[in-house]
Amino acid sequence: MHPLATIAARAIERRHDLLTRLHADGTDCYRLLHGIAEGAPGLTLDRYGPLLLAQTFRDPLPGAVIDGLCAAVRDATGLDLEIVHNHRGAPSAAHVADHEPTATALAEHVCREGPVRFVVQARHRGQDPWLFLDLRAGRRAVRGLATGRRVLNLFAYTCGVGVAAAVAGAATVQNVDFAQSALEVGRRNAAANGIAADRFTTLHSDCLPVLRQLAGQPVQRRGRHVPFVRIDAQPFDLIVLDPPRLARSRFGTVDVVRDYPSLWKPCLLALAPGGAVLATNHVPEVAESDWHQVLRKSAEKAGRPLRSLEPIAVDDDFPSFDGRPPLKVVLATV
Numbered sequence: 001m002h003p004l005a006t007i008a009a010r011a012i013e014r015r016h017d018l019l020t021r022l023h024a025d026g027t028d029c030y031r032l033l034h035g036i037a038e039g040a041p042g043l044t045l046d047r048y049g050p051l052l053l054a055q056t057f058r059d060p061l062p063g064a065v066i067d068g069l070c071a072a073v074r075d076a077t078g079l080d081l082e083i084v085h086n087h088r089g090a091p092s093a094a095h096v097a098d099h100e101p102t103a104t105a106l107a108e109h110v111c112r113e114g115p116v117r118f119v120v121q122a123r124h125r126g127q128d129p130w131l132f133l134d135l136r137a138g139r140r141a142v143r144g145l146a147t148g149r150r151v152l153n154l155f156a157y158t159c160g161v162g163v164a165a166a167v168a169g170a171a172t173v174q175n176v177d178f179a180q181s182a183l184e185v186g187r188r189n190a191a192a193n194g195i196a197a198d199r200f201t202t203l204h205s206d207c208l209p210v211l212r213q214l215a216g217q218p219v220q221r222r223g224r225h226v227p228f229v230r231i232d233a234q235p236f237d238l239i240v241l242d243p244p245r246l247a248r249s250r251f252g253t254v255d256v257v258r259d260y261p262s263l264w265k266p267c268l269l270a271l272a273p274g275g276a277v278l279a280t281n282h283v284p285e286v287a288e289s290d291w292h293q294v295l296r297k298s299a300e301k302a303g304r305p306l307r308s309l310e311p312i313a314v315d316d317d318f319p320s321f322d323g324r325p326p327l328k329v330v331l332a333t334v
């Protein structure tokens, strides 16, 4: 057996209890090998419903090794999945043929997380297959408290968290992102779950001016004539804040290492009394306790001290054996 196939088999064995729980609640999308933490840096194996997606991020792997890995997955799980190999680093000339997308890679598939259905596609113009598996615990937490709530989903991407909220019975879900193509997938996700259009909206906009307007703050922009989407002040019971590490726009900079408060404070100000924010920080170098301190301090400064700050642990298919998980999630109430 190729050493990578042995590593994959061990990783699946380690997930035995988790996979049993996930299968029991109808979930069929999860990470089977998180290479960076499990002895195979630059390699991940993910199941997305009927697909087994093998991704390489450093050196491409020969087709025979990928086949061996997939055989190991089939033996360890008993699942017969359609295989897609996606190389996300620079391909070497020898492997170019392996990177021609197959019909399976270009087709749209559906996977499930409990009662929620998500459309996924392994290869398209963007990079990720439309659903971030590591945020499952966050979506689960949102499902647990979304019923009857007015939800704002910022940096929504394909609206994964918003769709989970709507399926759980949210009164309304407003999803905001500046990538129209991601929101289009979000609308398909909503349709795949039969969510009525009057409960689920997508707003194609930069999040920064939206957030500042909702918080009653003046919009900052690089130039007086830069247009922005106007939005009426309105209360939200639950805000989802899942920003990228760093993004610059005509309305400022998202920088979750140096300046989380510039996103966090307006979120707290836009909350209805008794509301909650589910927030994330994806930066591995930021220690969880330091980030929590920033959240508490800036909430006090904003005049909205936190009543609670509950960390939400990422599921075990994204293990971090050094106690410093890259993705940190909290649920905070005011």
Ligand SMILES: C[S@@+](CC[C@H](N)C(=O)[O-])C[C@H]1O[C@@H](n2cnc3c(N)ncnc32)[C@H](O)[C@@H]1O
Residues within 6 Å of the ligand: 131, 132, 135, 154, 155, 156, 157, 158, 159, 160, 161, 176, 177, 178, 179, 182, 205, 206, 207, 208, 242, 243, 244, 247, 249, 254
């Ligand atoms: C990490 S993804 C968010 C993932 C998403 N929350 C989910 O559940 O799958 C980051 C998203 O932020 C969007 N984005 C980055 N900067 C933005 C900005 N200033 N305004 C609006 N969207 C932004 C990107 O288009 C991308 O879809």
